[in-house]
Amino acid sequence: METVSTLLGYDTPAVDADATLVDAETVLRARGGDAVAVERGGRFRGLVLADDLAAARPSMATTLTFGEVNGALMRIPVTAIMRRDVATIALETPIAEAARLVRDTGTPVAVLAGGSLVGLVVPPDLLAALERVEEDPRPE
Amino acid sequence: MPIKTLMRSPSGVVEATESLAIATRRLASEPDGCLLVRNRGRVVGVLTMADVRAAGPSTIPTLAAYESPSLTAHLTVADALRGEGVVVPLNAAAADVARALRTRQQRVALVADGADVVGVVTTEDLLSALTERLERDSPPRLARLLVAVSPSPTVGGGRGTRTVLDIGLEIGRRHGATVTLLHVMRRLSPRIAEGLPVGGDSDVQRWRLAGARASLARLVPTGIETTVRTAVRAGEVVDAVLAVAAETLADLIVMGGRRGSALVRETICRARCPVLAV
Numbered sequence: 001m002e003t004v005s006t007l008l009g010y011d012t013p014a015v016d017a018d019a020t021l022v023d024a025e026t027v028l029r030a031r032g033g034d035a036v037a038v039e040r041g042g043r044f045r046g047l048v049l050a051d052d053l054a055a056a057r058p059s060m061a062t063t064l065t066f067g068e069v070n071g072a073l074m075r076i077p078v079t080a081i082m083r084r085d086v087a088t089i090a091l092e093t094p095i096a097e098a099a100r101l102v103r104d105t106g107t108p109v110a111v112l113a114g115g116s117l118v119g120l121v122v123p124p125d126l127l128a129a130l131e132r133v134e135e136d137p138r139p140e
Numbered sequence: 141m142p143i144k145t146l147m148r149s150p151s152g153v154v155e156a157t158e159s160l161a162i163a164t165r166r167l168a169s170e171p172d173g174c175l176l177v178r179n180r181g182r183v184v185g186v187l188t189m190a191d192v193r194a195a196g197p198s199t200i201p202t203l204a205a206y207e208s209p210s211l212t213a214h215l216t217v218a219d220a221l222r223g224e225g226v227v228v229p230l231n232a233a234a235a236d237v238a239r240a241l242r243t244r245q246q247r248v249a250l251v252a253d254g255a256d257v258v259g260v261v262t263t264e265d266l267l268s269a270l271t272e273r274l275e276r277d278s279p280p281r282l283a284r285l286l287v288a289v290s291p292s293p294t295v296g297g298g299r300g301t302r303t304v305l306d307i308g309l310e311i312g313r314r315h316g317a318t319v320t321l322l323h324v325m326r327r328l329s330p331r332i333a334e335g336l337p338v339g340g341d342s343d344v345q346r347w348r349l350a351g352a353r354a355s356l357a358r359l360v361p362t363g364i365e366t367t368v369r370t371a372v373r374a375g376e377v378v379d380a381v382l383a384v385a386a387e388t389l390a391d392l393i394v395m396g397g398r399r400g401s402a403l404v405r406e407t408i409c410r411a412r413c414p415v416l417a418v
Contacts, residue, residue, distance in 0.1 A: 051193065054194035055198070056203070058198040058204070059198070060219060061211035062203070062206050072200075076202075090389075092389070094280065102267060123263050127238040127239070127266060128238070129270060130269065130270040133277070134141060134273070135235050
């Protein structure tokens with residue numbers, strides 16, 4: 001049975017718990033993905049979702065200038081929008097189980113080993129897994 | 141897998157020029173969680189709650205204070221649409237739709253039959269398809285079992301132990317799981333169980349521990365197809381069972397005892413995996 005360890009890349013997008021929303025946006029822009037992990041002292045603390053970052057930005061109806069918005073986002077810590085109730089799994093978790101968790105919770109799941117983050121399972125990883133199994137030439 | 145077996149047919153449609161606030165209220169009661177967006181008679185995209193949150197007022201109160209309701213009331217559905225909608229043909233395969241959504245960073249695809257949009261497929265639908273496919277190809281199984289037994293006839297061994305053991309081993313055999321047989325000795329010194337030096341009646345305790353280990357080893361049938369390990373621990377039964385379950389990453393604990401008994405109840409309440417009380 002294929003496990004989530006086969007989905008993980010070498011480097012997980014992460015910021016420190018003292019980082020700001022602009023820091024998290026910068027990491028997401030540079031690395032892509034749906035979420036940034038938040039860590040403190042090497043321990044996983046939560047997730048900042050790309051959707052939550054987008055929702056934190058003011059709408060087009062704001063009276064603030066672009067510079068004022070960015071200035072404000074540079075002062076707001078990621079912990080203000082961080083999700084703490086994130087589902088966590090082990091490296092040995094089957095992909096099917098991870099897919100069910102991502103679908104049911106609507107958020108990526110964190111893969112931990114000994115309390116430390118080793119990766120995130122995000123919807124694009126699982127869609128790539130679906131492509132792979134659907135295009136597998138093995139007879140059904 | 142053809143996409144037409146996965147797609148759903150949302151009934152809700154909004155105009156791109158419609159007020160975002162009104163569309164949001166409609167979206168909240170939409171069972172599919174999305175609305176088709178139409179512009180000049182043509183479906184151009186899909187509106188989801190994530191789009192609404194991104195386009196609406198900031199979720200940070202200090203920033204939202206600069207967004208007057210009189211201004212946000214002018215936001216339209218078109219303001220919330222992010223990128224071109226992904227359109228796939230009705231005869232597309234699930235893998236094609238997954239690739240299209242992944243590469244274009246979208247979560248919903250419009251399914252078109254010719255010029256008509258006949259349904260939508262969401263990332264959640266594709267994740268369900270993935271789960272179903274993987275579990276069909278390789279059904280979920282238990283990899284590690286913890287079977288708590290008491291081999292001594294004086295403390296509940298005999299027929300009861302044999303039943304728990306038989307059931308545990310049969311489950312282990314069917315799933316190809318590694319089975320850990322655990323015996324907990326309540327009156328044994330934890331230091332003895334860990335092989336540490338102690339004074340006083342240490343020889344007697346060591347003799348009891350060796351006897352328990354030998355009894356446990358005799359319980360393992362010869363020629364069994366599954367891997368069986370044995371462990372003896374000192375202390376309270378529930379604490380020891382849970383500690384070994386955590387150490388061995390047990391997927392299931394099999395133990396003796398009535399379902400309503402305090403021992404079973406406490407184990408079930410505190411265990412991080414299912415418990416089968418025999």
